[in-house]
Amino acid sequence: MDAYHLGLGAMCCAFVAWISTDLLFQDQKRGLGDRLEEVGRFVHYGFWLLWQIVLANWHVLKLALFHDKEKLDPHVMRFKTCLKSEFARYVFANSITLTPGTVTIDIEGDMFIVHAIDTKVAADLPGEMEQRVAAVFKEEQCNLPEGK
Numbered sequence: 001m002d003a004y005h006l007g008l009g010a011m012c013c014a015f016v017a018w019i020s021t022d023l024l025f026q027d028q029k030r031g032l033g034d035r036l037e038e039v040g041r042f043v044h045y046g047f048w049l050l051w052q053i054v055l056a057n058w059h060v061l062k063l064a065l066f067h068d069k070e071k072l073d074p075h076v077m078r079f080k081t082c083l084k085s086e087f088a089r090y091v092f093a094n095s096i097t098l099t100p101g102t103v104t105i106d107i108e109g110d111m112f113i114v115h116a117i118d119t120k121v122a123a124d125l126p127g128e129m130e131q132r133v134a135a136v137f138k139e140e141q142c143n144l145p146e147g148k
Contacts, residue, residue: 041136048132049095056100056121063101063118073119079126081110082142083134092133096125 083089093104101117116122130142
């Protein structure tokens with residue numbers, strides 16, 4: 001660790017952040033304050049997602065250790081998303097896949113195809129995760145079906 005390599009690393013990080021700024025920040029006309037607010041919402045979502053991953057790991061562990069054939073019901077489901085931007089859909093799809101017990105198989109326009117390990121996991125989709133992704137990118141909130 002010396003000043004040369006640390007400085008070169010910082011310059012490379014700044015360059016990559018500069019050329020990929022349009023991935024996270026869709027509206028280039030907004031100021032630095034708006035961008036920092038969006039980064040804050042994204043970081044907050046990241047911490048929430050980490051907690052959901054822990055909870056999902058626990059659920060899958062219980063399914064694996066206490067195998068109950070009535071509870072284990074893997075299936076593929078389809079649902080529409082209200083997310084408009086491609087990046088918000090990308091974040092949502094990856095969040096689903098990062099959460100144990102679910103895998104995003106495909107996205108066809110606004111239709112998601114997801115594999116869920118059991119009915120409890122399937123019942124939670126799209127749910128709160130989609131709402132939180134919409135909030136990160138200040139998109140219109142989705143109307144949740146009854147009981148969610």
